[in-house]
Amino acid sequence: MASATVFSKAQEAASFLQGRLDPKLQKPKVAIVCGSGLGGLADAVHEHPRREIHYSLIPHFPQSTVQGHAGKLLFGFLGAQTPVVLMVGRLHYFEGHSIEDVTFPVRVLKLLGAETIILTNAAGGLHPEYAVGDITLLNDHIFLAGLAGQHPLRGPNADEFGVRFPPLSDAYDLSLRRCVHTAWQQITKSKTRRLHEGVYAYVSGPSYETRAECRMLRQLGADVVVLTPVPRGDDHLLQSSTTSHLADILNEGKANHEEVLEAGRLAAEDMQVSQTAFPRGLEIND
Incomplete structure (x- = not known):
């Protein structure tokens, strides 16, 4: 894929998300990728404000197909009011996605403003x-x-x-x-x-x-x-x-x-x- 195509697709996905988020949630500080069985971390996110958006709704976003991976982005706050976005469900190369597709969500998270990413997996x-x-x-x-x-x-x-x-x-x-x-x-x-x-x-x-x-x-x-x-x-x-x-x-x-x-x-x-x-x-x- 050409660099302009990667960047423009990520921009489109990020703009789509920001247009559907409360202003307080539009610029997450930390991104957390939840691996197999770790979707329960979503329970630690504060109830308000909070927004879930399924991968299937996001332009150019690959779909997760593995058991234990819900396939959604969760925006909210953790702990002492840290704005976060959780990838509840990872994407895997073995599912048939290209390496470019598997890493595409990380590019989107970067454009949303996340400077720190926490990757988890089993x-x-x-x-x-x-x-x-x-x-x-x-x-x-x-x-x-x-x-x-x-x-x-x-x-x-x-x-x-x-x-x-x-x-x-x-x-x-x-x-x-x-x-x-x-x-x-x-x-x-x-x-x-x-x-x-x-x-x-x-x-x-x-x-x-x-x-x-x-x-x-x-x-x-x-x-x-x-x-x-x-x-x-x-x-x-x-x-x-x-x-x-x-x-x-x-x-x-x-x-x-x-x-x-x-x-x-x-x-x-x-x-x-x-x-x-x-x-x-x-x-x-x-």
């Missing part, structure tokens, strides 16, 4: 010390699809959105990460859920990764990967275990989308913390 732990339901704060990533040429910035550059060669050595803002650690200490009510920092590996899906692929990603330095639990099972077990025991071992490492949604739902409940997701003193500033 990911699988590769690090042996991570447990199901733990929170991982990303400090780096491995974009395998991008390294292979499936990159959202491939083609003519949309100069209105940024430079041709953006540096990514500091893609995950240090001050925001500090803010998360401070907020976690102040507002978490979980006795068992832990917060880690780690490296995220992106693979395209929709099949869950094989055990060999998980081992490879771990060796590359990844701590989490999209939607995949920690695999286990050693060769010697094949020689000494019964059929029933082996089935239990295999099931322990097998991916299950229902479990992904449930883990995300429970994490969202802990993250909601009534109306104090952005407590005073931790307000995200320009």
Whole structure:
């Protein structure tokens, strides 16, 4: 797509949204993308003012088709009156969308005024010390699809959105990460859920990764990967275990989308913390 086309389409979508929003909601400060099972974060948004707009109504906006992704934008306020927009339902490359379409909503959010974006998703732990339901704060990533040429910035550059060669050595803002650690200490009510920092590996899906692929990603330095639990099972077990025991071992490492949604739902409940997701003193500033 030509840069003018990308920019003009995003402008049209942003203008459509602003024309249907209360003036107080037209310039969200923070955008939050809710991943699988995390749509419950919408419950933390204040009741008034508040506006929901389905993706199907927005010009040029791709549609979400995956279970657990409602497919709507939610505008409102969080915590100490922080104006936000939530993408309740992510878009995925594996649904058949192009990389350009998957990233199109982020361009629209930028034109709406959002300067900070919080991305969430249900990911699988590769690090042996991570447990199901733990929170991982990303400090780096491995974009395998991008390294292979499936990159959202491939083609003519949309100069209105940024430079041709953006540096990514500091893609995950240090001050925001500090803010998360401070907020976690102040507002978490979980006795068992832990917060880690780690490296995220992106693979395209929709099949869950094989055990060999998980081992490879771990060796590359990844701590989490999209939607995949920690695999286990050693060769010697094949020689000494019964059929029933082996089935239990295999099931322990097998991916299950229902479990992904449930883990995300429970994490969202802990993250909601009534109306104090952005407590005073931790307000995200320009």
